[in-house]
Amino acid sequence: MNTLEVIKQLAKERNMSVYELEETLGFGKNTIYQWSHRTPSIERVKKVADYFGVSLDYLTGRTSRKNISKIDLANVPDGVLTFEGKTIPEDELEIIRHLLRNKPSNK
Template identity: 45%
Template sequence: MAEITVFDRIKRLADKQGKSIVDVEADLGFSKNYLYKWKKSVPSSDKLAKVADYFNVSTDYLLGRDTKETKTADLADEDTVFTYEGRQIPTEDLEYMKRLLRGGK
């Protein structure tokens, strides 16, 4: 049985979001075919983290060290940078989300 690579995990995540690898590369500012190289090589930690943040998974998941696909974070955690589709959610939007979750208060 073939080993599942970092690229395979990224491809699976992209497919779930209806995106192609080319779309993901463009969204992340990577050059064309950059992610395809990860079929046979280990990515740098900063690029791996960027992809993990984009898909809201851990780097350990991408590396195959963790089978849990999603990671969680608490909106009350002031040290966490929250993103949506690879872009940081503005502070004022986070505050609005918190108010909604509190019942509009």
């Protein structure tokens, strides 16, 4: 499905039309329908994704999973996480985990 089709489906699940969605989000009439032949701004796509509580990847058809999965840092294997384009070495991940585990509570 393309972005417009995904948005139509999400709106249908909420018993609303795309026109009602546009009005709710403060978009001009037919703004979303124009996305079938024009590239929308990322700000507008984010606004739609936030409204429906779905990920941008879901909205743009890159994944069939609506929500972003949470990743527990305690269980991330070596070589998976990066920072500024570089893989975080396991020894540095252990330091980060240690700091987070021993962080003073804000209670």
